Amino acid sequence: MRIMFLLPFVLVLGGCVSNLGGGLFGNRAGNTAEETVTEAVDPAAAEAVEAAGEGRVVGFSVISLGDASVPGLWLETPLVTEEGPGQIIGEDGTIVNLTLRPSGGERNSGSRLSLQGYDALGIPLSALPTVTVVQIVPVDPAAIDAPAELEG
Numbered sequence: 274m275r276i277m278f279l280l281p282f283v284l285v286l287g288g289c290v291s292n293l294g295g296g297l298f299g300n301r302a303g304n305t306a307e308e309t310v311t312e313a314v315d316p317a318a319a320e321a322v323e324a325a326g327e328g329r330v331v332g333f334s335v336i337s338l339g340d341a342s343v344p345g346l347w348l349e350t351p352l353v354t355e356e357g358p359g360q361i362i363g364e365d366g367t368i369v370n371l372t373l374r375p376s377g378g379e380r381n382s383g384s385r386l387s388l389q390g391y392d393a394l395g396i397p398l399s400a401l402p403t404v405t406v407v408q409i410v411p412v413d414p415a416a417i418d419a420p421a422e423l424e425g
Contacts, residue, residue, distance in 0.1 A: 327409070327410055327412055328359075328360060328407040328408070328409055328410070329407065329408050329409075329410050330405060330406070330407055331352040331353060331406050331407070331408045332352045332380075332405075332406055333403055333404070333405055333406065334350055334351075334352060334383060334384040334403065334404060334406055335383045335384070335401055335402070335403050336348070336361075336383065336384045336385065336386040336390075336401065336402060336403075336404055337383060337384075337385055337386070337401055338385065338386065338388065338391060338398050339385030339386055339387050339388075339390075340385070340387075341387075341388045343387065344387075344389070345371075345372065345387055345389060346369065346370070346371035346372065346387055346389050346390050346393065347371055347372045347373075347374055347386075347387045347390065348361060348371055348372070348373055348374065348384050348385070348386050348387070348390060348406065349374045349375070349376040349384060349385040350373060350374070350375070350376055350384035350385075350406055351375070351376050351377070351378040351379060351380050351381075351382050351384070352373075352380065352384070352406050352408075353373045353374070353375050353406075353408055354375050355375060356372060356373065356374050356375065357372070357373055357408065357409065358370070358371075358372060358373070358409040359371060359372070359373035359406065359407055359408045359409055360406075360407040360409070361386070361390070361394075361404040361405065361406055361407070362404060362405040362407065363394045363395075363396070363402060363404055364402050364403065364404070365395075367393070367394050367395065369390060369393045369394060371387070371390060373406070373408060384404075384406070386404075
């Protein structure tokens with residue numbers, strides 16, 4: 274009878290454990306959220322993102338491995354209509370600067386990530402994670418209002 278009484282409590286506590294290391298007892302690995310956020314090292318993608326402008330979240334997508342014979346950091350996704358700079362944010366907060374390419378599929382059909390993208394996210398090739406897709410939108414310098422000079 275005692276086992277039946279304790280069983281719900283054990284199950285509830287077991288459900289508090291997260292795959293990300295959190296859960297009821299905190300982060301067991303000792304890493305803080307700031308320490309787990311990293312950026313992929315691809316100078317061309319990073320420069321394109323910095324030079325292009327502001328980021329705009331275009332959606333969430335389940336990713337699978339794309340054509341492993343095509344080099345580079347890229348994501349083929351139905352969330353964009355033209356190729357351009359962007360970012361993906363992994364389930365653990367890892368940010369990867371890459372090139373977004375249109376896949377031509379239906380909006381909810383999923384995306385394909387390059388082999389280097391999987392490596393940058395630090396996930397196994399068989400994983401099918403959901404990522405946040407950010408498109409970098411160019412900023413028109415003429416559209417930014419310069420601060421008015423104060424007269425003294």
